[in-house]
Amino acid sequence: MVDTPGKITLWQIEIFVASAEERSITAAARRLGASASAVSQQLTNLETSLGTPLLNRGERPMPLTPAGEAFLQRAQTILNEAAEAVSELTLQDMAARVRLRLGVVEDFDADVTPSLLMSLSETMPRAQFLLETGASHRLLDQLEARGLDVAIAAEPNDLSGIWDVLPLLHEPFVVVAPKRAVRDEAKIIETLRQMPLIQYTSRHVMGRQISAHLARTRLPLSHRFELDSYHAIMAMVAKGEGWSILTPLGVLRAKRFLDRVETFPLPFEPLSRTISLVARKDSVADMPERIAETVRPLIQSEIVDFCLHKMPWLKGQMEVLN
Secondary structure (H helix, E strand, O other): OOOOOOOOOHHHHHHHHHHHHHOOHHHHHHHHOOOHHHHHHHHHHHHHHHOOOOEOOOOOOOOEOHHHHHHHHHHHHHHHHHHHHHHHHHHOOHHHOOEEEEEEEHHHOOOOHHHHHHHHHHHOOOOEEEEEEEOHHHHHHHHHOOOOOEEEEEOOOOOOOOEEEEEEEEEEOEEEEEOOOOOOHHHHHHHHHOOOEEEEOOOOHHHHHHHHHHHHHOOOOOEEEEEOOHHHHHHHHHOOOOEEEEOHHHHHHOHHHHHHEEEEEOOOOOOEEEEEEEEEOOOOOOHHHHHHHHHHHHHHHHHHHHHHHHOHHHOOOOEEOO
8 A cells, every 4th residue: 555645544543543452563463454564664654644653662562652642532533434434425324334332331241231242243244343341430431532432321410412312221229138137128227227338339420329318318327348349249248247229230240149138129218320322422323323222122131121020129110211
């Protein structure tokens, strides 16, 4: 390929993005089906055109320079715009060529995410999927920084008008207590006061929601443990070390403890959250709607139906949103 000096090509941008994500010229070349020397030369040409180094090739793994960090966001947008333009002009189908960077809340890891990826890969056979899982606030931060195209996350209350927000799931927060610890549900508050609260970490948005809600109830509840692991919390509750407040999704993440715990509605003012699909308006055409249509039946079959079977009292409180 012959490049005109001083000109930036789409191929150079694709090489730069691959190198930035792989943190290795060799790995980027393997991913793109090119030679390492060709990738290195194209990066040099791009840096010459821009007048600044983008990658520190002397370190392993290869980090971005400050200029590279700034250019990466633009480069990813350019690649997506190019893919969309080609599809609109030729195939009239964005899904045929899109490179989709998808963030999914870690609560969906085991039950929904694998099925979602398989379904999307069948309907979009030429698409490339880059998946990021994690806590909701981290995914939304990456979405805002243009590191992701679409995120499925617990929706905060302060999303501005630049976002498309498609609600997927509504779920309440619930009490999780050791098996048979609550003998009289009418006296559940008195029972819980006699056990320590094992609290979900306030370093995450969900933990701060729980802490703020408990503060509003003005109940004198003390806690010794503040954990960021659903499995650790459920294990401690199952051993009778205390009780906790989680969502049904959180309980489901540690389902092996289900036969050793019991769940109840909050015995004070209810608290709930919404899991939504979030994308920047007009950034990936109709892709958010298509993903939402794919994931909603999976949430119903893989999560809601199971939770309602195990916790029938959730009917009407936990539901897929259309």
